[in-house]
Amino acid sequence: VLLLIMCQVSGNMFMDVIVISYLQLHFRYKIPSVTSQTARRVFKTATKTCSEQDKAMVAKYLSHSTATADNHYRMLQPDMVCQAKKLIATLAGDSAHFNRRQPSEQRIIAYIDKQGWESNVPNGVKLFNEWKPSGKEDHVMDSQQIQKLVKSQKWKGLHITDIEGKGKGVLATRTFQPGEVICDYHGSIVTAKKGKEIHQETSEEETGYVFFYTNKKGKPMAIDAHSSSCDCHPGKQTFGRMINHLRTFNLRPRLFTLQKDEEEKDVILLIATKAIKVNEELSFDYGVDCRSFGGEGSGISWL
Ligand SMILES: C[S@@+](CC[C@H](N)C(=O)[O-])C[C@H]1O[C@@H](n2cnc3c(N)ncnc32)[C@H](O)[C@@H]1O
Structure with a gap:
């Protein structure tokens, strides 16, 4: 108005x-x-x-x-x-x-x-x-509210729980509208090469938590979230790494850059692609052959 x-x-x-x-x-x-x-x-x-x-x-x-x-x-x-x-x-x-x-x-x-x-x-x-x-x-990372949430990892409206056949997963505890930012895929940013090494070195329970992407300069990178809690939020389970794959996803990962004291930091935000109901499981498409997670899942039935 x-x-x-x-x-x-x-x-x-x-x-x-x-x-x-x-x-x-x-x-x-x-x-x-x-x-x-x-x-x-x-x-x-x-x-x-x-x-x-x-x-x-x-x-x-x-x-x-x-x-x-x-x-x-x-x-x-x-x-x-x-x-x-x-x-x-x-x-x-x-x-x-x-x-x-x-x-x-x-x-x-x-x-x-x-x-x-x-x-x-x-x-x-x-x-x-x-x-x-x-x-x-495009300008969503300019929002101080989103910046604060990325930093604090205090995303609301989400709940981690057991999901049959998938281990754990994340449910919505409130409705979300298409276009809302749900959370980020939180972890340490490493090169894709390092990401692959981490992926190969981790035990079976810890695989599937390295998110591969290409940064704005065209360099293959990864977000390593293989540890259940990160150094910057000790003892805290972050939501992004707990979200499962679904072809009929309701979230879409999108790369943003956060400008911080002359430095640029990549942030992968998970954004609702449709209206999400209370108790609905949150999911995104890991990509053909589990591309987001380094091809870990090729040949796996749920992909
Ligand atoms: C990023 S984690 C998701 C959270 C995981 N379910 C957990 O309990 O920690 C990715 C791993 O979850 C499992 N997963 C993800 N989507 C799945 C699906 N649709 N069906 C079965 N397992 C799935 C696979 O083991 C995959 O390696």
Whole structure:
């Protein structure tokens, strides 16, 4: 709603209506009509904590029209465009909050309370019930919430239990929506060569926990999760390594890069491909001939 509203109000006084952006966004986000007065009020409240410079930047960024574009494009530097886009996304609650993980009702209510809004206050229960994953999947690792979960390994809504014929597996203890991040495949990142050695050296009970992939530079790599708990989370059973294979999977592994203090770290996130019910087993496709796990399973009946 905020995005739409900010597109309605722009320019130095934040008040020119940009009809084209407005209509496109309105249609895309299926937003009910609001008066320009409401729009102005919401924009003022949302940018309350922003500096004047940031407010002006948002306004400028949104004030593009064919007539002014030439002028703006000459003035705008790529870094300013990126900064403004990030700012808008943050104001619209895009990447910063709740984008690919459904928050609890209490968290939504607490978040709304914290904003100090005095009018047009959203209904937390309604937002919880109508929540859908938002934002581009490509940017999911920008979310601080996801970064924290990767670091802490405190993924909620999952339960490890015995599954007939498969050893252990992971069940959902709440519903998940398509596009939600379920957890990551946690372990140590090693080269594929090292991964294969680990795989061959490990005892039979420990095989099947080395996830092979190709990194963004095209180098074959692996995530070694053969130990039941890792050095960074001693004593903790992480979920990714306990998820079984199924051709009719409900999760899809996807490689992301986490930028951390000048360093890049690969993260494999497991993302829901369909709506998942309570008590449903989580699974992904290990790949033909168990490719993800180094071909361990070629010829095995369950593959
Ligand atoms: C990443 S682990 C999954 C967790 C494992 N089930 C456990 O109890 O620790 C991979 C191993 O689980 C077993 N597995 C995975 N998917 C299976 C399936 N669909 N049917 C039977 N066993 C399966 C195989 O032994 C495989 O090597």
